[in-house]
Amino acid sequence: MTPKPLDLGILFDVAADRGVPTEVRLSRPFDLAPDGGVSWRMPALAELVRDTAGALRAAGAGPGATVAVVKDNHWDIVLLACAAARIGAVPALLSADLPPDTLAVLLARLDPAVLVAAPRVLSTVDMAGLVERTVALPGPGTVPAGAVPLDDLRGHRAPPPYRRRDDDPLVVHHTSGTTGVPKLVVHSTRTIIRRLAGFEAVRWPLLASRRTDTVASAIAFHHGRAVPWSVSVTWLAPRRMLLLADRDPAVAGPVLRACPPSTLETDPATYVRWTPLTAGADTPFRDVRLYVSTFDAAHPPMVRAYLGASRRRLPVWMQGWGQTETGPLTFRFLTRGSLAARGRRRPTTRDLGRPVPGRTRLRIVDEHTFQPVPDGRPGLVLARTDARCLGYVGEQDRWDDKVDGPWWNTGDIGVLSRGALRLLDREVDRVPGGSCLELEDVLEDRLPAVVEATVLAAPGGPAVPVLVTADGRLDGTAFRAATRDLPPLTEPVVVTWDELPRTATGKVRRAELRARLRTAAVPGTGRWT
Known part of the structure; x- marks a missing residue:
C-alpha cells in the first residue's frame, strides 16, 4: 500500500508514535540545540x-503569518520549518549566504511577522522596517537591540497542531x-508533500531508502x-540518517569515514570538492549503492570517480533534473559502463532521461512562436506536473509569464528525442547552434587538471571558458589540444575554486561572473529566468 505522506508540522510526532527506530547522526550539533549532541x-x-x-508562538507567529528563517546551513532549518508549520505559520527558508542587499529585498517581499536568524546575519542586514519581530538563534555574535534570544522564549507550551487545507501555502523556498x-x-x-514527498515515500526498487541503509544528505537545507x-x-x-552541515572536505571527510553511507545525496559542487576522498582503500564511499544528484549539471569525470570508489558490484548514479518550482521532472541512471567512453562531443551526462512516469510530461516549443517543434529539434522546454508551485511572493506577474495553462516554462533549451531529454543551455545563456553545458562536459573530460568548467556564451563572438584548477594555472598546449575540434573559444580564464562567485548550492553565479569578466551581454532574453 502506498503510504500517505505526513503533515509537515507533526512529522516527528508521528514518526515517534510509529516507533521509527532511525538514528539521526549529525556532523555537528544543531544551532537550534547546541547542547543536544550529534x-x-x-x-x-x-x-x-x-x-x-x-x-x-510566543514570539507572535500564528496561523497564516510568515516566519522567515535565515541561518547557517544545517538540518535544523527543516526543524524550524516543522515548528512554524505546526502552529499554522508559513516558514520562508532563506540562505544565510545570500548577499545582504539580496536578503533585504527578499525580506521586504516576504514582510514576515517573525524573523528567526543567526546573530551574524542580524549584524549584516538592517532589519528596520523589514520585520515585525526578530528572534536570535544561539551562536557567535552579538544579539542586536530589539531582537529576542530564542532561549528567552523557550518553555512556552505549543498549541495543538494546526490543520491547514492541502492547497494553502505551506512553505516558501528561494531559487x-x-x-x-x-x-x-x-x-x-499538496504540491511539496503529497506530490513530491509522497512519491518518494514509496519503496521503489533501487531508489527508496532501505531499512538497513545509512542515508546521507549534504545539501543546502534551505533548498526546496x-x-x-x-x-x-x-x-x-x-x-541511520547522516546529516552533514559543513561541506568542506576537511570537515566532512572524517564524519563520512566514521559513518560510511550506503546512499548519498548532495549537489554537484560538493561532489566536486569531495572527489579527492574517492581515492584509496579507506574511501568513505566504499559502501555506496546509490548516489543522487539533482541541483546542477554533473560532469562525466566526477561521476566516474564516485562510481569507481564504491566496492559494490553495481553502484548507480541517479541524475535528476527539475526546478524549485516543479520538483524533479526527469531522471536517469548512470553506471560504470554507461560512462566508459571518454572525450566524446556528446557526453552521456547531458542526456537527462525521461519524464517521471505518470507524474510529469515535457514538450519542446519554438521560443518565439511557442508552437511545438519536431522531435530532435531544440527549443524551450515546457513541463507539466501536479507538483507545480502556487506562485512567487511579490512577483506574481513574473510567475504568470511562465505559465501556459497546465504547462510551465522552465526557461531551459533542450531536445526531446524518442521521449528522452537532452539539455543544452539556459535560454539566457546559450551558444547558438551549440551548448555551453556540452562544452563544459568535454573540457572537464579532456583536461584532468580542470576541477570545474563554466562556459559563458558571448553574443557575436566566441564563448569564454572559465576553468577552475587547484592552483589557478593550466597548460596552454593541453588546452589547445583539448579544444581542437570544438567551436571557437577565447583563451581560458583560469581561476581557483574560491575565486568563483557561488550560490548556497554551489552553482556559479553567472551574472556576477559576467560582470567581473566584463562580458555582461547575454545571448538570450532572460525573460524566463
Whole structure:
C-alpha cells in the first residue's frame, strides 16, 4: 500500500508514535540545540520541534503569518520549518549566504511577522522596517537591540497542531539566483508533500531508502529539496540518517569515514570538492549503492570517480533534473559502463532521461512562436506536473509569464528525442547552434587538471571558458589540444575554486561572473529566468 505522506508540522510526532527506530547522526550539533549532541532519535526531535513551536508562538507567529528563517546551513532549518508549520505559520527558508542587499529585498517581499536568524546575519542586514519581530538563534555574535534570544522564549507550551487545507501555502523556498535576485517560490501541502514527498515515500526498487541503509544528505537545507527529502526518508525509516552541515572536505571527510553511507545525496559542487576522498582503500564511499544528484549539471569525470570508489558490484548514479518550482521532472541512471567512453562531443551526462512516469510530461516549443517543434529539434522546454508551485511572493506577474495553462516554462533549451531529454543551455545563456553545458562536459573530460568548467556564451563572438584548477594555472598546449575540434573559444580564464562567485548550492553565479569578466551581454532574453 502506498503510504500517505505526513503533515509537515507533526512529522516527528508521528514518526515517534510509529516507533521509527532511525538514528539521526549529525556532523555537528544543531544551532537550534547546541547542547543536544550529534545523535538524535525521533521522540527527541519531536520534543525539540514542539518546544520551538511554542517559542515561535510566543514570539507572535500564528496561523497564516510568515516566519522567515535565515541561518547557517544545517538540518535544523527543516526543524524550524516543522515548528512554524505546526502552529499554522508559513516558514520562508532563506540562505544565510545570500548577499545582504539580496536578503533585504527578499525580506521586504516576504514582510514576515517573525524573523528567526543567526546573530551574524542580524549584524549584516538592517532589519528596520523589514520585520515585525526578530528572534536570535544561539551562536557567535552579538544579539542586536530589539531582537529576542530564542532561549528567552523557550518553555512556552505549543498549541495543538494546526490543520491547514492541502492547497494553502505551506512553505516558501528561494531559487538559486544564478542570474540575479532569487525568486520566492510558494509550495502547498499538496504540491511539496503529497506530490513530491509522497512519491518518494514509496519503496521503489533501487531508489527508496532501505531499512538497513545509512542515508546521507549534504545539501543546502534551505533548498526546496530538503523538505520532501526529510519527509520521505523519515517515513521509510532507514537504520541511520547522516546529516552533514559543513561541506568542506576537511570537515566532512572524517564524519563520512566514521559513518560510511550506503546512499548519498548532495549537489554537484560538493561532489566536486569531495572527489579527492574517492581515492584509496579507506574511501568513505566504499559502501555506496546509490548516489543522487539533482541541483546542477554533473560532469562525466566526477561521476566516474564516485562510481569507481564504491566496492559494490553495481553502484548507480541517479541524475535528476527539475526546478524549485516543479520538483524533479526527469531522471536517469548512470553506471560504470554507461560512462566508459571518454572525450566524446556528446557526453552521456547531458542526456537527462525521461519524464517521471505518470507524474510529469515535457514538450519542446519554438521560443518565439511557442508552437511545438519536431522531435530532435531544440527549443524551450515546457513541463507539466501536479507538483507545480502556487506562485512567487511579490512577483506574481513574473510567475504568470511562465505559465501556459497546465504547462510551465522552465526557461531551459533542450531536445526531446524518442521521449528522452537532452539539455543544452539556459535560454539566457546559450551558444547558438551549440551548448555551453556540452562544452563544459568535454573540457572537464579532456583536461584532468580542470576541477570545474563554466562556459559563458558571448553574443557575436566566441564563448569564454572559465576553468577552475587547484592552483589557478593550466597548460596552454593541453588546452589547445583539448579544444581542437570544438567551436571557437577565447583563451581560458583560469581561476581557483574560491575565486568563483557561488550560490548556497554551489552553482556559479553567472551574472556576477559576467560582470567581473566584463562580458555582461547575454545571448538570450532572460525573460524566463
